[in-house]
Amino acid sequence: MxxxxxxxxxxxxxxxxxxxxxxxxxxxxxxxxxxxxxxxxxxxxxxxxxxxxxxxxxxxxxxxxxxxxxxxxxxxxxxxxxxxxxxxxxxxxxxxxxxxxxxxxxLPNSPDELVPAGLTENDNEVVNELGDKPNLHEGAAPHWDLADKYDLIDFDLGSKVSGAGFPFYKGKGARLQRALIQFFLDEANEAGYTEYIPPFVVNEASGIGTGQLPDKEGQMYHATADDLYLIPTAEVPLTNIFRDVILKEAELPQKLCGYSPCFRREAGSYGKDVRGLNRLHQFEKVEIVQVVHPDNSAAILDEMVAHVVGLLKKLELPFRTLRLCGGDLSFASAITYDMEVWSAAQERWLEVSSISNFKTFQTNRLKCRYKGGDGKTHLAHTLNGSALALPRIVAALLENNQDENGIKVPAVLHKYTGFDRID
Structure with a gap:
């Protein structure tokens, strides 16, 4: 706050x-x-x-x-x-x-001076657009049809067992998921992030600390019997490691990453934009988090954006970077860059990552401080980013890499999947 x-x-x-x-x-x-x-x-x-x-x-x-x-x-x-x-x-x-x-x-966080004014996604600024959009063969299919054709994902079975938005991944679909998670974690490790496997539920104090609570949009799943919340992102437990902690200045930055399932009610979502993997109630994601000195947070935000750009380039996906307008920022963010990949069969951009600087908004709630050279305690800055969220990455990989005979797997994933094609 x-x-x-x-x-x-x-x-x-x-x-x-x-x-x-x-x-x-x-x-x-x-x-x-x-x-x-x-x-x-x-x-x-x-x-x-x-x-x-x-x-x-x-x-x-x-x-x-x-x-x-x-x-x-x-x-x-x-x-x-x-x-x-x-x-x-x-x-x-x-x-x-x-x-x-x-x-x-x-009160939400005060937007950074670089944030453009605006109320909707139409007011976001396109910072860059990289990569060539593929020209698909005649009869190319969207990912939900490909998933069915090659027996990768079962949406109907997920609806039977849990409800819409909880798909089953199977066979090569499951292995592709696991490959992406391992690839993202290895890349984060290479970039100096310490890996955690966090709890997948948090208490109320943790939700308040990172700004998810009070839950104004009703997007969190609440296990009322135990008063615990299913995490919407690994950001919540990872950042709360530093709740009520005073760090030494020399201990900054703290760099953490973690894989977790993410649970979101997605209340109010409907229509064609939620079909298939476009919007789920449960999905997998690798999150990167940093707790940093305030003087360095702007540069570290750029560093984290560059890390996500590197992942998308290695996956050979066309993408663009957006600087979100004020009306499209999350409640706690001071400035956010969204990464969107091109979905060739749907002919639309799909958000796969948000990288945000929260400045002191979270650390004020968390009472996360560091002891400076002046002997006084100061609020640190927190940042996080999706590196990356899987569903729409999988959607883009399936759609963009399809041909008449199957689906090509990007070379960087071969050592993780054990196969180079889905057919």
């Missing part, structure tokens, strides 16, 4: 930046500042009350030592009043802090 220090110092700049998201946040910012003033005034009165109470207690002790019992008893009535007032102020302070926290939870 946004820091009170930043809101106090840059209230007008934050209000202006949030308009890039189509959000009029002036009233909320003013409410936050008003509650903050109440909090600070209450804290000042509480401090004074406690100081007076402590001073009187010492005086009373001295009076008893001097044998002045009557004077001491008179003063004790005042300490009783002060204790009662102190408790009232503590309760009042707790209520103010809770109200302040709830107000801060309402």
């Amino acid at each position: 946004l820091t009170l220090t930043d809101i106090r110092a840059n209230r007008d700049e934050i209000e202006k930046a949030l308009t890039k998201r189509g959000l009029e946040a002036g009233d909320t910012l003013d409410q936050i500042l008003a509650e903050d003033e109440k909090r600070r005034a209450t804290q000042a009165e509480l401090d004074n009350t406690l100081a007076e109470s402590n001073s009187l207690s010492k005086e009373i002790g001295n009076l008893y030592k001097q044998g002045k019992r009557d004077e001491a008893e008179v003063m004790k009535s005042r300490t009783g009043e002060l204790k009662e007032r102190s408790q009232e102020l503590k309760d009042q302070q707790a209520n103010i802090e809770e109200a302040l926290t709830q107000l801060l939870y309402q």
Whole structure:
């Protein structure tokens, strides 16, 4: 969440930046500042009350030592009043802090100055477009038909067992999935990321820490009996490793990666854009996460984008890079680059990765700090990216590499799949 220090110092700049998201946040910012003033005034009165109470207690002790019992008893009535007032102020302070926290939870991250204004995906900026779009043979099929033809994915069986959006991968389809996961993990390891296998469920504090909770869009699966949430991405457990942690400056950056299934309700999704692998409730993904010094986060964002670009080039997929507009940013992101691959049979771009810099938005919630050379603690910056999400990568690989006799597997995957064609 946004820091009170930043809101106090840059209230007008934050209000202006949030308009890039189509959000009029002036009233909320003013409410936050008003509650903050109440909090600070209450804290000042509480401090004074406690100081007076402590001073009187010492005086009373001295009076008893001097044998002045009557004077001491008179003063004790005042300490009783002060204790009662102190408790009232503590309760009042707790209520103010809770109200302040709830107000801060309402505000998304303030967009970076590089983020274009806009409300929809149509306002995103195309940064580059690389690779040649394939010219498919007559009668080329979309991936869902190819998956059925070559017995790779069973969507109907998934619907029977779980529901729509939970497919079965089988045979070479399953092996292709496993090959991609191993390839992505090996590439992350080569880039210096430490691999984790994280838990696939998290508690409420973890969801709050990375900004998924409160869940305004209702996209998380909630196991209510145990009050646990199925993770929408490995970002959540990996980043929460650093909740309530103070790092040494020399320990930055922290580079982590992890494979996990991802669970998303995708409420409100419908139509042709959700067919096949285009949008699922469960899918696999390799995530990269960094916790970094604030001075370096912009450069590290570029480094992470370059890592994903390298994966797409090795997979020989045509792709483009988008800088998301304010209205298309996630709640917690300050700036995001989306990577989209070209789906030849569908003749449309498919998002396969988002790489984001959250700056201090997550670390303020997480209380993730580092001790600087000045001896003080400071909030670190967090970044993460999909490197990569599998379903739409698989869709593009099947569609773009098909010919009349089968499907070619990119050379970089041969050592992982054990086959170079699907036929």
